[in-house]
Amino acid sequence: MKQSILEMLRSGEYVSGEKISRKLGISRAAVWKHIKALREEGYDISSSTNRGYCLTAPPDKITEYEIKTGLKTSVMGQNVKYVRSTDSTNNEAKRHCDEPDGTLFTAETQTGGKGRLGRAWTSPEGGGIWMSLLLKPLIPPSRAPEITLIAGLAVCRALEEFGAQIKWPNDVVINGKKVCGILTEMSAEMERVNYIICGMGINVNISEFPGEIADKATSLRIETGKSYARAPIIRRVTEEFEPLYGEYLKNRLKNIIAGYERLCVNIGRRVSVLYDSGAVTGTAVGIAEDGRLIVDIGGENRIYVSSGEVSVRGVYGYV
Amino acid sequence: MKQSILEMLRSGEYVSGEKISRKLGISRAAVWKHIKALREEGYDISSSTNRGYCLTAPPDKITEYEIKTGLKTSVMGQNVKYVRSTDSTNNEAKRHCDEPDGTLFTAETQTGGKGRLGRAWTSPEGGGIWMSLLLKPLIPPSRAPEITLIAGLAVCRALEEFGAQIKWPNDVVINGKKVCGILTEMSAEMERVNYIICGMGINVNISEFPGEIADKATSLRIETGKSYARAPIIRRVTEEFEPLYGEYLKNRLKNIIAGYERLCVNIGRRVSVLYDSGAVTGTAVGIAEDGRLIVDIGGENRIYVSSGEVSVRGVYGYV
Numbered sequence: 097m098k099q100s101i102l103e104m105l106r107s108g109e110y111v112s113g114e115k116i117s118r119k120l121g122i123s124r125a126a127v128w129k130h131i132k133a134l135r136e137e138g139y140d141i142s143s144s145t146n147r148g149y150c151l152t153a154p155p156d157k158i159t160e161y162e163i164k165t166g167l168k169t170s171v172m173g174q175n176v177k178y179v180r181s182t183d184s185t186n187n188e189a190k191r192h193c194d195e196p197d198g199t200l201f202t203a204e205t206q207t208g209g210k211g212r213l214g215r216a217w218t219s220p221e222g223g224g225i226w227m228s229l230l231l232k233p234l235i236p237p238s239r240a241p242e243i244t245l246i247a248g249l250a251v252c253r254a255l256e257e258f259g260a261q262i263k264w265p266n267d268v269v270i271n272g273k274k275v276c277g278i279l280t281e282m283s284a285e286m287e288r289v290n291y292i293i294c295g296m297g298i299n300v301n302i303s304e305f306p307g308e309i310a311d312k313a314t315s316l317r318i319e320t321g322k323s324y325a326r327a328p329i330i331r332r333v334t335e336e337f338e339p340l341y342g343e344y345l346k347n348r349l350k351n352i353i354a355g356y357e358r359l360c361v362n363i364g365r366r367v368s369v370l371y372d373s374g375a376v377t378g379t380a381v382g383i384a385e386d387g388r389l390i391v392d393i394g395g396e397n398r399i400y401v402s403s404g405e406v407s408v409r410g411v412y413g414y415v
Numbered sequence: 416m417k418q419s420i421l422e423m424l425r426s427g428e429y430v431s432g433e434k435i436s437r438k439l440g441i442s443r444a445a446v447w448k449h450i451k452a453l454r455e456e457g458y459d460i461s462s463s464t465n466r467g468y469c470l471t472a473p474p475d476k477i478t479e480y481e482i483k484t485g486l487k488t489s490v491m492g493q494n495v496k497y498v499r500s501t502d503s504t505n506n507e508a509k510r511h512c513d514e515p516d517g518t519l520f521t522a523e524t525q526t527g528g529k530g531r532l533g534r535a536w537t538s539p540e541g542g543g544i545w546m547s548l549l550l551k552p553l554i555p556p557s558r559a560p561e562i563t564l565i566a567g568l569a570v571c572r573a574l575e576e577f578g579a580q581i582k583w584p585n586d587v588v589i590n591g592k593k594v595c596g597i598l599t600e601m602s603a604e605m606e607r608v609n610y611i612i613c614g615m616g617i618n619v620n621i622s623e624f625p626g627e628i629a630d631k632a633t634s635l636r637i638e639t640g641k642s643y644a645r646a647p648i649i650r651r652v653t654e655e656f657e658p659l660y661g662e663y664l665k666n667r668l669k670n671i672i673a674g675y676e677r678l679c680v681n682i683g684r685r686v687s688v689l690y691d692s693g694a695v696t697g698t699a700v701g702i703a704e705d706g707r708l709i710v711d712i713g714g715e716n717r718i719y720v721s722s723g724e725v726s727v728r729g730v731y732g733y734v
Contacts, residue, residue: 212604236721237556241605265605279604285531286560286584286599287722402555403606 097122098130099161105141105151112148138180138204156222156301158202162327163334171198172229172341173334181221183208185228186281186295193283193291197232200334209297211277217297218305224315225298225326229337232291233345237284240292241265241387241403242349244280245356246340247294251276252359254332255298258316261361264380264389265403268298269361273314275299296333300324349385357383367391369401416441417449418480424460424470431467457499457523475541475620477521481646482653490517491548491660492653500540502527504547505600505614512602512610516551519653528616530596536616537624543634544617544645548656551610552664556603559611560584560706560722563599564675565663566613569656570595571678573648574617577635580680583699583708584722587617588680592633594618615652619643668704676702686710688720 100120104111116127131149135141137159140152155162160176167173175196182188185201187208192201206219206226219226231243248266255268255275263269268276276298283290299315301323316324340352357363362380369376369391378393388400419439423430435446450468454460456478459471474481479495486492494515501507504520506527511520525538525545538545550562567585574587574594582588587595595617602609618634620642635643659671676682681699688695688710697712707719 212606237559237601237603240556244605281602281604281609282556283602284556284600286563286601287531290600 097126098134101127101130102134102139102151102161105149108151110144110147110150115148156323156325156327158204158225158227158326158330163200163202163330165327167331168335169198169338172338173198173200173331175199177201178203180204182206184210184219184295185226186210186279186293189228189230189293189295190281190283193230193293195230197230199230200330201228201230202226202330206297210279211297212279217277217279219297220302223302224300225296225330225333227298227330227333228293228295229334230291230293231341233289233341235289235345236287237282237289238386240280240282240284240289242344242352243292243294243341244278245383245387246337246344246352247278247280247296249352249356249359250337250340251278251296251298251333253336253355254329255316258319260359262356262359264360264362264383265387270314270316270319272361274312275314275316275319298329298333300326300329353383353385362389369399416445417453420446420449421453421458421470421480424468427470429463429466429469434467475642475644475646477523477544477546477645477649482519482521482649484646486650487654488517488657491657492517492519492650494518496520497522499523501525503529503538503614504545505529505598505612508547508549508612508614509600509602512549512612514549516549518549519649520547520549521545521649525616529598530616531598536596536598538616539621542621543619544615544649544652546617546649546652547612547614548653549610549612550660552608552660554608554664555606556601556608559599559601559603559608561663561668561671562611562613562660563597564702564706565656565659565671566597566599566615568671568675568678569659570597570615570617570652572655572674573651574635577638579678581675581678583679583681583702584706589633589635589638591680593631594633594635594638617648617652619645619648672702672704681708688718 101116104116113124113127117124131141138157139155141149142152143149159178163176177192177199182203184206185203188201203226205221209217209219211217244266248262248268251268252260252262258270260268260270266278267274276296279295282292301317302315303317305313343352365380367380376393378391380389381392382390384390384400388402391399391401393399420435423435432443432446436443450460457476458474460468461471462468478497482492482495496511496518501522503525504522508520522545524540528536528538530536563585567581567587570587571579571581577589579587579589585597586593595615598614601611620636621634622636624632662671684699686699695712697710699708700711701709703709703719707721710718710720712718
């Protein structure tokens, strides 16, 4: 019902309470109750005794309605769980892991957002896209890391107009600075995955970062000077993700890897592979089918680098 | 305080309420309250106006006190979470995954006990040991399956006097029938494990199984005609587990594998490896360091079998 009301107000013109009441077959009091609920969700709706209701500003909302309007997928994001605030959308998904495959969890803000290896992730209210996809593929746990590649590739393609690239394994960067981080988690038996949660944090309208990370992090707003509605970007990510995931489930990784390599900022560049016992420098030459980075260390020797074992640093600054 | 009272009653003689009250420095009313709580936990304590309290039957309890009394470990099982009934001790552990490394979860009965691949597992009240160890090793997810071997080996050694053997990967059998199933689950990022839950179900005092599984399942009682107190068996499993786990964390798998192979019922026997596309028959010749079963299929060809990919059946009945 709220969605039907939103659709009537979407033109930006005033619509009388009586007209809404008549069209939707509900009482004037019910209309008022829904308008109140919409305002609580953050919609900027003004009311006038004579003219009715009007949606004042084009909303930058990421509620179920905003995301699903015009979403061109068959599974991914067709079930949306939106909350205004949560500890993290990954935790939200864990708590609701009985929801179906492809459920999308979003929040305006995360109070305990996390990056890989427990690192903190800042998630200011409305400043970005904090989303998690709940996936239920029939795979052994060993195949889970490939999901991370897919997520990186999907986000990168969704942000292609901004010149986004992937920093192996799954940071998305613009001009060498991180615009998106991905945290994939799983619950699994030894033989099969129970579920995978693919969390993505995209910095959209954040206007600046504190000093210590200002040279490493960026947002679409910092890069372009403009703000962006988030729901269309969420749709784009979801629409890019779905077909890649479909190929993955059919074991057709070749195209995915090729697509990934094209957008991977490390390929062809010098990287330093940091083991506990020391560092090896070489040239990143490709991505293996299991997601490992292939590094040519000279003399026809190649090493295959898993993200868990080592960290990789470019020899040209952050990336 | 309850534990101190239990210790005083453990002799089986009557102890007066006044004596308990004096020794522990608590009021007679407090003594009574603790006795009441102990009875609710299932302790069979009789009371007599003149003589005091007496622990009537040697209890077959698996509460924290019963398990920890005499437990010779430094970490494993030093924190016990006991509930009378739960859906499954693995789920109980998931809900309390903030508890420390080595926490042991036990229950008298599970209402939704599960085996591998979602198969149902019967857990009648008091009929067996339904326990889960919460582990927090600093390892990548790819090393998790080895934990399953360790658990199988620990249970098998704890039941060695009953002639227990391991059916690869992690069933424990007596005379070819399953006496213990192990379900290992994990929560992980792609690079590191958040936690592992090692669930073990041991059939102890179950007197019979329904027809359809009677030829596949057994219990200590069925094998020996006697009942057993469960807490000492839990201690033994935990005490066998701890040093194996320590070796594992130090990457010293060789001894573990050798110990496993000695008790593995499959080694040296014909097995049939069932792939989706067909079956291969060969002789199981060993266990690889990553836990895979090595099967000699003739002509110097060996295949390495992961439990997730295929199922293995002996060509001599169930095992």
